[in-house]
Amino acid sequence: KRKEIQRLGVENGLDARLFHQAFISFRKYIMESSSVSADLHIILNDICCGAGHVDDLFPFFLRHAKQIFPMLDCMDDLRKISDLRLPPNWYPDARAIQRKIIFHAGPTNSGKTYHAIQRFLSAKSGIYCGPLKLLAHEIFQKSNDANVPCDLVTGEERVFANEDARQAPHVACTIEMCSTNTPYEVAVIDEIQMIRDPARGWAWTRALLGLCAEEIHVCGEPAAIDLVTELMYTTGEEVEVRNYKRLTPLTVLDYPLESLDNLRPGDCIVCFSKNDIYSVSRQIEARGLECAVIYGSLPPGTKLEQAKKFNDPDDPCKILVATDAIGMGLNLCIRRIIFNSIVKPTVNEKGEKEIDSITTSQALQIAGRAGRFGSSFKQGEVTAMHRDDLVRLREILGEAVPPVRAAGLHPTPEQIEMFAYHLPDATLSNLIDIFVSLSQVDGMYFVCNIDDFKFIADMIQHIPLNLRSRYVFCTAPLNRKEPFVCTTLLKFARQFSRNEPLTFDWLCRHTKWPLAAPKNIKELIHLEAVHDVFDLYLWLSYRFLDMFPDAVLVRDIQKKLDDIIQIGVCNITKLIRASQSAAAPGTDLKSYGRGSLANRLLREGLLTQEMLRQLESEWQDQHRNGNEEKEKIEPCPNSVEFLFIK
Numbered sequence: 001k002r003k004e005i006q007r008l009g010v011e012n013g014l015d016a017r018l019f020h021q022a023f024i025s026f027r028k029y030i031m032e033s034s035s036v037s038a039d040l041h042i043i044l045n046d047i048c049c050g051a052g053h054v055d056d057l058f059p060f061f062l063r064h065a066k067q068i069f070p071m072l073d074c075m076d077d078l079r080k081i082s083d084l085r086l087p088p089n090w091y092p093d094a095r096a097i098q099r100k101i102i103f104h105a106g107p108t109n110s111g112k113t114y115h116a117i118q119r120f121l122s123a124k125s126g127i128y129c130g131p132l133k134l135l136a137h138e139i140f141q142k143s144n145d146a147n148v149p150c151d152l153v154t155g156e157e158r159v160f161a162n163e164d165a166r167q168a169p170h171v172a173c174t175i176e177m178c179s180t181n182t183p184y185e186v187a188v189i190d191e192i193q194m195i196r197d198p199a200r201g202w203a204w205t206r207a208l209l210g211l212c213a214e215e216i217h218v219c220g221e222p223a224a225i226d227l228v229t230e231l232m233y234t235t236g237e238e239v240e241v242r243n244y245k246r247l248t249p250l251t252v253l254d255y256p257l258e259s260l261d262n263l264r265p266g267d268c269i270v271c272f273s274k275n276d277i278y279s280v281s282r283q284i285e286a287r288g289l290e291c292a293v294i295y296g297s298l299p300p301g302t303k304l305e306q307a308k309k310f311n312d313p314d315d316p317c318k319i320l321v322a323t324d325a326i327g328m329g330l331n332l333c334i335r336r337i338i339f340n341s342i343v344k345p346t347v348n349e350k351g352e353k354e355i356d357s358i359t360t361s362q363a364l365q366i367a368g369r370a371g372r373f374g375s376s377f378k379q380g381e382v383t384a385m386h387r388d389d390l391v392r393l394r395e396i397l398g399e400a401v402p403p404v405r406a407a408g409l410h411p412t413p414e415q416i417e418m419f420a421y422h423l424p425d426a427t428l429s430n431l432i433d434i435f436v437s438l439s440q441v442d443g444m445y446f447v448c449n450i451d452d453f454k455f456i457a458d459m460i461q462h463i464p465l466n467l468r469s470r471y472v473f474c475t476a477p478l479n480r481k482e483p484f485v486c487t488t489l490l491k492f493a494r495q496f497s498r499n500e501p502l503t504f505d506w507l508c509r510h511t512k513w514p515l516a517a518p519k520n521i522k523e524l525i526h527l528e529a530v531h532d533v534f535d536l537y538l539w540l541s542y543r544f545l546d547m548f549p550d551a552v553l554v555r556d557i558q559k560k561l562d563d564i565i566q567i568g569v570c571n572i573t574k575l576i577r578a579s580q581s582a583a584a585p586g587t588d589l590k591s592y593g594r595g596s597l598a599n600r601l602l603r604e605g606l607l608t609q610e611m612l613r614q615l616e617s618e619w620q621d622q623h624r625n626g627n628e629e630k631e632k633i634e635p636c637p638n639s640v641e642f643l644f645i646k
Helices: 003-011 016-032 038-048 054-068 070-081 112-122 133-145 192-196 201-210 222-235 274-286 300-311 360-367 387-398 413-422 428-438 451-459 467-474 483-497 504-511 521-541 551-570 572-582 597-603 609-625 639-645
Strands: 100-105 126-130 150-153 170-174 184-189 213-220 239-243 250-252 267-270 291-294 319-322 336-339 343-347 353-357 380-384 407-409 445-447
Touching (some): 003 016, 016 054, 038 054, 054 070, 070 413, 070 428, 100 112, 100 222, 112 133, 112 184, 112 213, 126 133, 133 150, 133 170, 133 300, 184 201, 192 201, 192 213, 192 222, 192 407, 201 222, 201 407, 213 222, 222 239, 250 387, 274 291, 274 319, 274 572, 300 319, 360 387, 380 387, 387 609, 413 467, 428 467, 451 467, 451 483, 467 483, 483 504, 483 521, 504 521, 521 551
Parallel strands (some): 100 213, 100 239, 126 184, 184 213, 250 380, 267 319, 267 336, 407 445
Antiparallel strands (some): 343 353
16 A cells, blocks of 8 residues: 555556556465465565565565566557557558548538538549448449449448449448548548447548548538547648538427327337337237338348338338437438437447437437428428427437547557567457557547457457457457357357358358248347348458358348348238237247336236336436436336336
């Protein structure tokens, strides 16, 4: 506890956290070991006999600390490698030219991206960087329809505009896939406010600082203007801001929906869990109405088909039930957005799961989908299912969007390789932990949450892979909530390590392809997981072509699987009924995924809908008054279950 010893620790690379961990380990080693080294035994004996001083233990403590923290011997080098204070310097090609930065700022449905894309289409060469495959695909289609040859590049797919596979001067890509080495006349970075995203923000930072283009057109919320301007100040580049207003009016209604009996054509009910999606769609069908369903884990093709079904004026389907997946990437003809709830499970910057009211930014993004310019509805409306929610929703929509304060960063493969050179015995997960603990960033940046990376690193640690291959596997897109997908990645890595190609036949055997249309919700969820497995194969095939050689065949069966999933989603209420009839009376509905406590309590008559609404109202009142800390829990199937637990 003495300051002198702590200072000695700092001089030897032990900050307060490492010092404490080393102390605990050293004490445990001395107290619990059956024997200690002779020199340490003598020192301890001298201290006990009054012939030595406790400070004589420090060299042995330091020796022990270096055994459990091998980086202490090369701390200066590691600190230099993990110094993230000057990200602009990582992109010399971009720094070698004077770029023009144009920020198109405005709300949803203001035409900001449209104007940026017009400049993209008129340029001799260009790159579009978007957050979703759907958005990249939309720009790819628009460009080629406008006779501007444009390639498509996503993590899982490469499509060339030219038949001879020659690279076109324009490319539409997901933002993680953008090249910082290829020169372009114009670059478009869409949804720039996602630079603050705890998991993916690094990709926007990399694109903004690193794209080698004469003009960079940035599109997004006005809340990101100040940060982008500050970041560009460090590169010596000025930002021109063009502000846009919403093209159609958006009205927050004075009354809630209250009952699904009050639904009208063009309505979209927004839920924040699959269970709520299932429940609401079933209740709508019970009223003799047909609804389309869109949620995040559906394949892109199914989402587009459901959107097309809802938008078609000749289709009897006039109601949409969706998650916040509709917030971007889909063109929808919605007259009224109805929030089924305003609380949502989220993951904070530390990777912790918590449930809270949706943010102003999220609410505006979703509400703004109503009354899209050019659709059959000339103005949009927004409301909530319940009166208490509507009061809070109005407050949320009326608040200013907090400014984006920091941009995400992520360690590069080269930085991790240099760490591994200094720490050859450390696992990849430990290397990442040490990197993050030593990294230095200034106030405009933060290190992104790397929980998914570490999850895969720990999962495949026992498999013998070289560091570069291990790093690639750890950056693969993985839904770690799906055991089947996780198991498949493990099998991919194991067979890869044995230098055995992952063939089409092997994949068919593993996934039991061909697959039939789902008979219940559980089977539909499994089909979605198989679709994710095919995505995973395609993603790895572009990084290890010789080991994942059958991308063309896999893409063909993935399209067939997409059609099968579409059949299931079109019959989703039948699947729900089949799941409910298969469940034992009085038990939770495992077919729904994790099941819902609230649904069970309602079925057993222990709670009423009114009681649940009252619980939600009480929690929101306490939250607004600041009388209660945020609860950090695993995400529940719906907000009501969370409130009952509280």
